[in-house]
Amino acid sequence: MQIFSRVxxxxxxxxDATIVRxxxxxxxxxxxxxxLRFLLCSIIVGAFSLTVPAPVxxxxxxxxxxxxxxxxxxxxxxxxxxxxxxxxxxDLRIELRVLPARTVVVxxxxxxxxxxxxxxxVEANLASxxxxxxxxxxxDDSVSLPGVHWHLVRHEHVLAWHDNRLRPVPVVRARSHEAxxxxxxxxxxxxxxxxxxxxxxxxxxxxxxxxxxxxAGVLLVAIAGFAGRRIPPRRQLLxxxxxxxxxxxxxxxxxxxxxxxxxxxPASVAFAVVFSGVSVLFLCVVIxxxxxxxxxxxxxxxxxxxxxxxxxxxxxFKHGFVxxxxxxxxxxxxxxxxxxxxxxxxxxxxxxxxxxxxxTPGSGRRSGHxxxxxxxxxxxxx
Numbered sequence: 255m256q257i258f259s260r261v262x263x264x265x266x267x268x269x270d271a272t273i274v275r276x277x278x279x280x281x282x283x284x285x286x287x288x289x290l291r292f293l294l295c296s297i298i299v300g301a302f303s304l305t306v307p308a309p310v311x312x313x314x315x316x317x318x319x320x321x322x323x324x325x326x327x328x329x330x331x332x333x334x335x336x337x338x339x340x341x342x343x344x345d346l347r348i349e350l351r352v353l354p355a356r357t358v359v360v361x362x363x364x365x366x367x368x369x370x371x372x373x374x375x376v377e378a379n380l381a382s383x384x385x386x387x388x389x390x391x392x393x394d395d396s397v398s399l400p401g402v403h404w405h406l407v408r409h410e411h412v413l414a415w416h417d418n419r420l421r422p423v424p425v426v427r428a429r430s431h432e433a434x435x436x437x438x439x440x441x442x443x444x445x446x447x448x449x450x451x452x453x454x455x456x457x458x459x460x461x462x463x464x465x466x467x468x469x470a471g472v473l474l475v476a477i478a479g480f481a482g483r484r485i486p487p488r489r490q491l492l493x494x495x496x497x498x499x500x501x502x503x504x505x506x507x508x509x510x511x512x513x514x515x516x517x518x519x520p521a522s523v524a525f526a527v528v529f530s531g532v533s534v535l536f537l538c539v540v541i542x543x544x545x546x547x548x549x550x551x552x553x554x555x556x557x558x559x560x561x562x563x564x565x566x567x568x569x570x571f572k573h574g575f576v577x578x579x580x581x582x583x584x585x586x587x588x589x590x591x592x593x594x595x596x597x598x599x600x601x602x603x604x605x606x607x608x609x610x611x612x613x614t615p616g617s618g619r620r621s622g623h624x625x626x627x628x629x630x631x632x633x634x635x636x
Contacts, residue, residue, distance in 0.1 A: 467586075482604055501591060560596035571589075
């Protein structure tokens with residue numbers, strides 16, 4: 255009797271009791287939210303990367319970040335006070351600055367009057383073959399008439415032009431990592447009617463051996479990728495926090511050197527400082543705004559972008575002279591830091607990106623606990 259009574263009580267209790275139904279949390283919503291946030295950060299960082307300084311962008315497009323030839327300015331014979339010369343882009347262009355009070359006529363490759371600096375500015379001879387070959391004037395503006403036909407090309411008293419005379423020895427067969435003089439160059443001109451010659455030296459050097467840089471870079475990135483699969487997320491964050499600042503500062507330093515390469519004016523120095531500060535501040539804000547796995551993903555994204563923008567500068571390892579205001583060794587170290595540091599940060603955080611992009615709903619806490627905090631089960635009453 256006691257047994258039947260207990261069974262009857264249990265059935266009655268189950269009949270009158272509230273039925274509890276456990277509903278599994280929908281993990282698709284947090285995963286989708288994080289993926290969308292990651293894509294948004296990708297767009298933001300990508301848009302910011304388009305703000306590459308114009309001097310850097312020009313050097314990247316032209317590939318003139320390094321060269322095996324470099325021309326140096328020697329002296330004016332006889333001396334020419336008020337006239338200054340500066341070689342740009344290794345040996346591709348020469349820049350002449352003249353005080354307005356002086357009148358300077360530069361002779362072309364054939365000895366013809368080529369340029370004239372005066373109070374009016376800089377004029378080019380439309381009948382000069384050098385003016386056309388140096389792209390000082392358009393080919394359509396050139397004339398074949400006898401005599402000199404001056405045409406004002408700019409009101410300032412400074413002009414830079416491409417001059418083949420800066421490279422008297424176009425090919426050097428001897429390979430040496432040390433810079434050595436291979437020839438002399440000269441450009442004749444008249445300063446206030448007096449014949450003067452601007453002369454200088456042409457230097458040649460080949461790039462350093464690439465193997466030490468390549469082996470060290472591949473080894474460090476491989477170690478970072480292997481460690482990223484073995485260490486917990488907190489240590490991934492620590493390693494990426496060490497590698498990413500090195501990469502970003504290396505890229506910014508190499509860009510600053512390019513900006514200041516031609517002429518370190520107060521305006522260019524101020525621009526380099528402001529651009530560097532704004533870039534670092536922007537990346538810090540983007541990273542600090544993310545949390546958990548999202549922060550690791552953003553750091554991987556920034557590391558990948560940093561390495562991608564440093565990749566075109568890798569040509570500096572092929573040539574002997576780096577076109578930068580910084581020493582060549584310093585620039586190579588900065589570019590190597592940007593490449594290796596950026597790729598290492600991306601490799602360390604790669605598991606977080608894979609977990610975010612390839613997470614499947616209902617995969618359980620094993621695959622989803624880093625993507626979003628565990629949600630308590632919802633209970634519906636019926």
